[in-house]
Amino acid sequence: MLRVAVVGSGPSGVYTAQSLVEQTLVPDVRVHVLDRLPCPYGLVRYGVAPDHEKIKSLQHNLRTVLEHERIAFLGHVEVGRELTPARLLELYHAVVYCVGAARDRRLGVPGEDLPGSFSATEFVSWYSAHPDAAPGGFVLGARSAVVIGVGNVAVDVARILARGPEELHGTDVPEAALGALAASRVREVHMVGRRGPSQARFTTKELRELGAMPGARVEVDPADLALDPAYADPAGLPAVSRRNVEVVRAWAEPTGWEPRARTIRVRFFLRPVEVLERDGRVAGVRFERTVPDGAGGVRGTGAYEDVAAQLVLRAVGYRGVPLEGLPFDEVRGTVPHASGRVLRDGVPSAGEYVAGWIKRGPTGVIGTNRPCAKETAGSLLADAPALARRAVAEDPVAALRAWGLQPVEWPGWLSIERAEEALGRTLGRGTVKIADWPGLLAAAGQD
Ligand code: NAP
DSSP: OEEEEEEOOSHHHHHHHHHHHSOSSSSOEEEEEEOSSSSOOHHHHHTSOTTOHHHHTHHHHHHHHHTSTTEEEEBSOOBTTTBOHHHHHHHOSEEEEOOOOOEEOOOOOTTTTSTTEEEHHHHHHHHTTOTTOOOSOSSTTOSEEEEEOOSHHHHHHHHHHHSOHHHHTTSOOOHHHHHHHHTOOOOEEEEEOSSOGGGOOOOHHHHHHHTTOTTEEEEEOHHHHHTOHHHHOGGGSOHHHHHHHHHHHHHHSOOOOOOOSEEEEEEOSEEEEEEEEETTEEEEEEEEEEEEOSSSSEEEEEEEEEEEOSEEEEOSOEEOOOOTTSOOBTTTTBOOEETTEEEETTEEEEEEEEOTHHHHOSOSOGGGHHHHHHHHHHHHHHTHHHHHTSOOOSOHHHHHHHTTOOOBOHHHHHHHHHHHHHHHHHTTSSOOOOOSHHHHHHHTTOO
16 A cells, blocks of 8 residues: 655645546555645635636535545644654655645835735635635725736736625625625726736636626726737737737727726736835835836836825735745745656655645646646656655554644534535525634534
């Protein structure tokens, strides 16, 4: 028997577990999928926007994998502090780290940390009921919001800010966030890119959604678009960029005035240089107008534009977090590896692997994790004869308990699910997520 721990139960972790058990090369591989949280599914539960029901429904597929007879979920097990990578290797023949990229990237401009300026990650965690999320206050007192970045996370947070409460009522948004968003007086959302529409990172389906909300209209400034050399002739662009350009072009054309409660202004060629302050809080963002530099980047023009806002969300990408005891590439924000094998001083470390964002950086959609996980599982399975010779503990769960950990096993997670359904019923809604640690652990039967 080959005993493997997969650390992280998001898509990359679950797909890795699946690749390890659904193969015939090495019989009898047993996988424990560990997670710091008592709940599985990683960013599918705590990152995918609540109004993206179809993507959220991927949880059903992930669930089927976690219910495989040779896979077990062990939630509420944090790897890194007490439970070091070295200790894990005493319990398992191999460990695959699928811990994602949990930190937001920094802008590096003055005022970034003013009250009222948040990373999109903080905002997403709040409306996704992450138990470590900061308590509300995001939209309180704000009438205008600036979202910095033009990737899919920027689109998600702009859309949630512009949705009416009736559109979110049927989702699993926690009750406190729903109440705060219902009371929100944000009427303008500015989503701002430092480069042009042909270089934006969002995908077209996600972009189009912004224009399909009943209570919001999208505006694009034709002057921004005119700066993009590919705008006039998008024929040579990759398909996704060409489609993106077509969507923003349609928004820039004057149409009949349709009054809507909220406006989303999509802007381009504006680089943030300072988050502005008044009375100790965010008052707006100063941008420098940029122009293409001819090499895919932009250069500043020395012309500035201030956009007033009481809320700033920085959606400029994620970054991996170093895990104590594992090597880390500070420049790339990933763990160095060769085909998924963790490299220590350039040499593959016996029994240690990576998959997902901590392996390749925070790019791609959920499905990108499948081939990534498969590659790592392939490396591990090729190493299986040597790995199986390593001496490991008889019963890893007993060892974890002996070390003072209290894993939430699959029945505990199912209890949380039932408690969230019951909470939704009492609120006259569908399933409503529990947003705090004590509530989650109590629901899991760990009072
Ligand atoms: P992203 O796709 O890398 O986009 C980051 C954005 O921030 C880019 O527009 C980037 O501009 C900008 N940016 C970076 N540094 C900046 C700076 N210093 N100043 C101004 N702008 C800056 O990251 P993301 O939106 O966080 O998404 C991460 C991954 O998750 C992506 O693969 C995304 O597709 C995926 N995701 C998918 C979905 C979905 O499928 N529905 C939803 C959410 C996330 P430059 O291009 O100029 O660097």
